[in-house]
Amino acid sequence: MIPEIFLHKKSMRKKRVRKPITILDVAKAAGVSVSTVSRVLNDKDDVSLETYEKVQKVIEDLGFTSSLAARGMRSHRTRIIGLVMPDVSSLYCVEIMQGVNRVIMNSEYDLLVYTNGDINKYSTANHDSRFVMLLNGSIADGVIVVTPKATDFHTTAPLVIIDPNHEEPDYPAILSTNREGAQAAMAYLTGLGHRRIGHITGRLDLWSACQRLQGYKDGLAAAGIPVDDRLIQFGDYTTETALKCARTLLAMEDRPTAIFAANDMSAFGVYQAAEEAGLCVPQDVSIIGFDNLQAAAYQNPPLTTINQSISEMGAIATETILTLLKGETPEEKLKILPTQLIVRDSCQPPGAR
Amino acid sequence: MIPEIFLHKKSMRKKRVRKPITILDVAKAAGVSVSTVSRVLNDKDDVSLETYEKVQKVIEDLGFTSSLAARGMRSHRTRIIGLVMPDVSSLYCVEIMQGVNRVIMNSEYDLLVYTNGDINKYSTANHDSRFVMLLNGSIADGVIVVTPKATDFHTTAPLVIIDPNHEEPDYPAILSTNREGAQAAMAYLTGLGHRRIGHITGRLDLWSACQRLQGYKDGLAAAGIPVDDRLIQFGDYTTETALKCARTLLAMEDRPTAIFAANDMSAFGVYQAAEEAGLCVPQDVSIIGFDNLQAAAYQNPPLTTINQSISEMGAIATETILTLLKGETPEEKLKILPTQLIVRDSCQPPGAR
DNA sequence: CTGTTAGCGCGTTCAA
DNA sequence: TTGAACGCGCTAACAG
Numbered sequence: 001m002i003p004e005i006f007l008h009k010k011s012m013r014k015k016r017v018r019k020p021i022t023i024l025d026v027a028k029a030a031g032v033s034v035s036t037v038s039r040v041l042n043d044k045d046d047v048s049l050e051t052y053e054k055v056q057k058v059i060e061d062l063g064f065t066s067s068l069a070a071r072g073m074r075s076h077r078t079r080i081i082g083l084v085m086p087d088v089s090s091l092y093c094v095e096i097m098q099g100v101n102r103v104i105m106n107s108e109y110d111l112l113v114y115t116n117g118d119i120n121k122y123s124t125a126n127h128d129s130r131f132v133m134l135l136n137g138s139i140a141d142g143v144i145v146v147t148p149k150a151t152d153f154h155t156t157a158p159l160v161i162i163d164p165n166h167e168e169p170d171y172p173a174i175l176s177t178n179r180e181g182a183q184a185a186m187a188y189l190t191g192l193g194h195r196r197i198g199h200i201t202g203r204l205d206l207w208s209a210c211q212r213l214q215g216y217k218d219g220l221a222a223a224g225i226p227v228d229d230r231l232i233q234f235g236d237y238t239t240e241t242a243l244k245c246a247r248t249l250l251a252m253e254d255r256p257t258a259i260f261a262a263n264d265m266s267a268f269g270v271y272q273a274a275e276e277a278g279l280c281v282p283q284d285v286s287i288i289g290f291d292n293l294q295a296a297a298y299q300n301p302p303l304t305t306i307n308q309s310i311s312e313m314g315a316i317a318t319e320t321i322l323t324l325l326k327g328e329t330p331e332e333k334l335k336i337l338p339t340q341l342i343v344r345d346s347c348q349p350p351g352a353r
Numbered sequence: 354m355i356p357e358i359f360l361h362k363k364s365m366r367k368k369r370v371r372k373p374i375t376i377l378d379v380a381k382a383a384g385v386s387v388s389t390v391s392r393v394l395n396d397k398d399d400v401s402l403e404t405y406e407k408v409q410k411v412i413e414d415l416g417f418t419s420s421l422a423a424r425g426m427r428s429h430r431t432r433i434i435g436l437v438m439p440d441v442s443s444l445y446c447v448e449i450m451q452g453v454n455r456v457i458m459n460s461e462y463d464l465l466v467y468t469n470g471d472i473n474k475y476s477t478a479n480h481d482s483r484f485v486m487l488l489n490g491s492i493a494d495g496v497i498v499v500t501p502k503a504t505d506f507h508t509t510a511p512l513v514i515i516d517p518n519h520e521e522p523d524y525p526a527i528l529s530t531n532r533e534g535a536q537a538a539m540a541y542l543t544g545l546g547h548r549r550i551g552h553i554t555g556r557l558d559l560w561s562a563c564q565r566l567q568g569y570k571d572g573l574a575a576a577g578i579p580v581d582d583r584l585i586q587f588g589d590y591t592t593e594t595a596l597k598c599a600r601t602l603l604a605m606e607d608r609p610t611a612i613f614a615a616n617d618m619s620a621f622g623v624y625q626a627a628e629e630a631g632l633c634v635p636q637d638v639s640i641i642g643f644d645n646l647q648a649a650a651y652q653n654p655p656l657t658t659i660n661q662s663i664s665e666m667g668a669i670a671t672e673t674i675l676t677l678l679k680g681e682t683p684e685e686k687l688k689i690l691p692t693q694l695i696v697r698d699s700c701q702p703p704g705a706r
Numbered sequence: 707c708t709g710t711t712a713g714c715g716c717g718t719t720c721a722a
Numbered sequence: 723t724t725g726a727a728c729g730c731g732c733t734a735a736c737a738g
Binding site for chain 4: 377
């Protein structure tokens, strides 16, 4: 684990070198057996106070901490909850993480966040297999997975999915009324009088994105507006891609008077494109997003969007895992959270000044 | 229009595996020994193609993934970098994480983020010991620690510190010119003509906060302004606490015409307090922060602040760890990044309208 | 090329 | 109350 060279260099200068100190080192130093040390570590009650304190002191002195790996492998209990996220650069994921952490803090568990990093790595096989290590290797007692592409997992540990990619997931799951939320967004825009409404989709390999696209179409149908395929641009939930999509939409001769972005991150890209094109929001183009990120309220103008209580989803998922870990059955296997229109200043009737 | 691959059906549902499947199961099913399976797993070149494919297929069929814990324990190599953060609700930490992740993505390593959750848990002993598990347990090959209170760690794995709590840390470290940055902030305010300048400190148990406080005092001295203790409020880098501090400052009879917050999160609290008090920024009170979070530019008005390239710090720390992991010695043990004044719209001369 | 063997560090039986 | 022995799942020696 440690390059030899590095070790030597350090040991020459300072004696801060600590070869991995194990339970055996503690046992020797304390003049007891490893099993006695183990008992002390796990607060068993069949250890004499005298021995307990002696061992405890040695542990302190040596700065010993038992190995998570070895312990987990043996006891199949680590007191750690794993959170698997597709991407940390997405504020959506960050807010979920905050919600999870809020609940973890008040529990006896610790949080370990695993991320494969790149949202653009559409190859899910790699991602899935890697994350399974977390549990299969008994590193985590339970796992929360965010927007997985996979719908099936090889694991024995409790698993909860946030935003599952399946209508009827095999695991407890938390999701929002994506389609209804999108319908609400569209109803708001058509209610304002918009008839040319563009849509920047999310990652259509995810169910949520498909549902929002469907809601977009529903909204058009409800207002008696035919679908114009040119007004549908395929994004991937990132600001970067949405920027390109928005450029295309705003460069059209008969450009849309409003754009419904599949999520707030995408909506941010529309703001950028509008500014590039010298268009004012909302005078020249109305924008509505989806998610209600904290950052949405800080935009200029503040973004009208559809709220889904993201951090709440993380919190509920964590509580569900905790319930499962206690051996109990959660009340509902599928928890569906309502969405809600949040009106701010990024939309107005078309043509109005 | 929409490719087949994007359609979501509940068609191919596999049966859930219940028992943890091990390398032995694979060996049996493939009719080979465990070591052969191990060789396949680790892409050793001394396996016949025939055997390789046979084993590979069984692995696929059984959905087997090797245990991180067992592997790490045995080989002392996990290809995982650990990131230990004090708090995920701080945007500062989030941006560091993003910087780390950016570099990790292009490496052969994976990222595991560990957080003890509560920034208010000042008891560091607990935190430190828990994080040591990450490495001691051979879960991570190297670790990056963000704003640790501790200055010494019991570990054998490479360690890099971001924002160390010591002038001359025993480990490679990344930090910013906190004192100089604070001086620049103060020079800007005094240059605008402010003479009553409040300061909301950071967590004074952290070196960075002390340095910024020192920079505040330096700035006053440079302008020939005596220190007024009442103008120094003790915060902890959180928006919540800063809000209270700001309320106190703004309620003073001879309230400050400008406030220097030790970080942007704290500055956000000042915005809130100003709004509560019916004061306008920057007409009634100027505000300057420190960090230059992405969110700082979105405030209303956009926050003038001191830039420290946070995500860059994460990136550099990661590159340092990667260098260490290769057995090489990083160029500089202590990397000090310059800070820079970012002028936006939250400051103006006192009294001006 | 492949199988056998010996631990990695720890928790948990069983004896003593 | 304590210690010795075993095995968790895996990789790295060494045989064959």
